[in-house]
Amino acid sequence: MSENVFFNPGQAVASSFDYHEAYVAAKIYRQKNNHELLLVQEKGTGKPYYVFDAAATKDNNQPTKNYHLVNRLK
Numbered sequence: 386m387s388e389n390v391f392f393n394p395g396q397a398v399a400s401s402f403d404y405h406e407a408y409v410a411a412k413i414y415r416q417k418n419n420h421e422l423l424l425v426q427e428k429g430t431g432k433p434y435y436v437f438d439a440a441a442t443k444d445n446n447q448p449t450k451n452y453h454l455v456n457r458l459k
Contacts, residue, residue: 388453389451389454390452391451392452393450394450397436398411398436398437398438399414400433400436402431407424407436408456411424412458415458420438423436423437424454424458425454425455426453428451435452
């Protein structure tokens with residue numbers, strides 16, 4: 386089952402065109418801040434991966450974009 390999430394791209398913790406780099410950045414951030422992180426990507430090939438703090442989903446005042454959830458780091 387596909388899961389879509391909405392974020393403001395300016396709230397990204399990290400971003401990379403390489404999945405492994407984005408995942409490593411997420412793990413490092415996760416060790417420093419004990420927050421749930423979401424690794425997402427825009428639909429389509431060649432799009433960058435973004436890492437967002439799951440708490441950022443609660444800010445409804447910012448313009449958002451639709452992303453596909455790739456991995457959830459709890």
